[in-house]
């Protein structure tokens with residue numbers, strides 16, 4: 001064990017999550033003192049069975065010493081629980097052990113102590129494995145990096161790198177910092193951050209992210225953000241917070257576990273009153289287990305959060321997972337969520353007497369500062385046409401409507417037809433817009449310059465994901481700020497249940513609020529600034545990985561990529577978690593009820609009762625453990 005953990009410590013690449021190095025986890029997984037304790041108690045049980053040393057006639061000194069010494073952690077925990085006025089398993093076990101000692105059942109007491117201590121070790125192992133599975137995911141950053149120093153290079157610990165340092169990354173290495181490429185060309189696998197499996201080309205000026213893998217060429221990167229400040233570090237923070245926050249179902253689980261203990265003690269009292277049989281009474285207490293609920297529930301949630309992270313979705317807390325399994329309706333934003341969100345200018349339609357160049361140039365000035373996918377399409381098109389980049393002197397974005405900007409003395413408006421109408425401009429028409437194409441109106445100084453048609457493609461994964469959500473019995477609704485013709489075409493392509501077009505951000509929020517007032521649980525999936533209020537309003541807000549920072553901050557679940565099927569996966573995982581937890585609840589209660597009945601009627605001796613308790617408990621804990629992600633091959 002010790003050798004193995006040492007090995008793990010030297011091999012494990014540890015980065016931003018230094019304090020959670022694999023070595024520390026390995027050590028805390030099993031405490032050798034616990035193992036020694038179990039073995040000693042088991043040996044004493046054998047000694048008592050063979051009556052090895054019995055100086056006193058009525059009292060087995062070995063049995064007494066072994067039960068008190070070996071069971072000390074149980075008694076200690078029980079005492080703490082009494083002080084805190086909580087009813088726990090340790091308390092009922094203590095009652096049973098004391099009763100066994102009082103009636104002279106020393107062998108029984110020792111065997112029960114062995115069982116309980118052994119079960120506790122196994123439970124720690126399983127939960128520890130869950131924690132480690134999450135940390136595995138986090139221990140991805142390299143520990144040492146090469147930095148340029150003068151004319152030479154120097155290998156230093158990652159903690160010593162400073163913002164502005166030039167970091168060299170060889171092919172095959174993980175990039176240790178967020179930064180900008182200064183020299184070199186390469187492809188980078190960014191799946192750890194964006195979930196996108198296709199490697200991205202990087203040249204001088206490209207942004208690279210910590211935790212991604214440099215593939216083909218050597219890169220020199222100027223460090224901009226380090227450790228916890230990197231995008232990767234933020235993911236780590238989110239997962240760690242998620243691990244600490246409690247889901248409501250966990251409180252329910254604790255309460256039920258408490259009830260079970262009361263139930264056991266009450267049944268034992270009745271049994272003793274009726275039968276006057278101490279062995280049956282002890283058996284009643286011992287057979288009742290509650291850990292399948294009390295420990296099985298948090299383990300299931302921990303496992304699911306770890307598995308979701310591995311699949312490319314950061315769930316910001318257990319309660320969001322629980323909220324997700326209750327969802328009845330999924331509302332989806334259009335642009336950037338169900339469409340690729342990398343639209344391109346399909347055609348330009350200048351008004352009478354206006355040149356193509358003036359139309360595009362004016363639009364580009366207004367869009368230069370916007371992060372909206374439509375804006376990117378226009379700016380890109382202008383850049384490609386060789387139009388010089390001009391910054392607007394003033395800029396105002398009206399989410400869901402468009403942009404008002406100023407260039408010198410001219411006021412430029414770019415946005416939807418409705419937005420232009422609000423400013424008393426009636427935009428001319430250039431025929432019917434083709435399927436999947438958004439029309440943007442451009443106005444300069446009160447003069448209608450024309451329209452720009454921008455095409456975006458519906459994501460193929462979106463169609464499949466929506467099919468899966470509907471098959472799972474969820475209602476799907478498309479919410480968009482775009483015109484209804486576009487919205488309807490997309491809705492038809494995706495086969496969603498319902499579509500609402502020309503929605504302003506506050507209307508999206510109002511729509512979600514309306515559903516919630518009607519008692520429904522809503523998941524809202526979006527990417528833009530215009531979606532953020534609705535993400536907050538929804539029961540569960542889900543942001544796309546490529547989304548704006550605002551959207552990702554507002555969301556409860558962040559997809560690392562843009563693949564909507566990841567969302568369908570997480571939905572499925574949440575429901576599976578619910579089923580596991582429900583199974584454990586029902587199973588624990590059933591086993592306890594049957595066990596108590598049998599014990600009360602004298603069919604179980606304390607040893608068989610202890611065996612049933614431990615075996616059923618481990619079954620339920622292992623049932624939860626099935627949710628843990630598979631260990632990452634090192």
Ligand code: ADP
Pocket residue numbers: 333334335336367370372374375399400401402403414415416417438439440479480481482483503528530
């Ligand atoms: P969605 O809800 O589909 O994500 P938005 O709410 O972001 O769409 O935008 C709705 C409409 O508002 C767009 O179809 C467009 O007409 C207009 N609009 C929004 N932002 C911009 C922008 N930056 N430039 C031009 N038009 C915009």
Ligand code: MG
Pocket residue numbers: 333334335336337526527528531
């Ligand atoms: Mg959007």
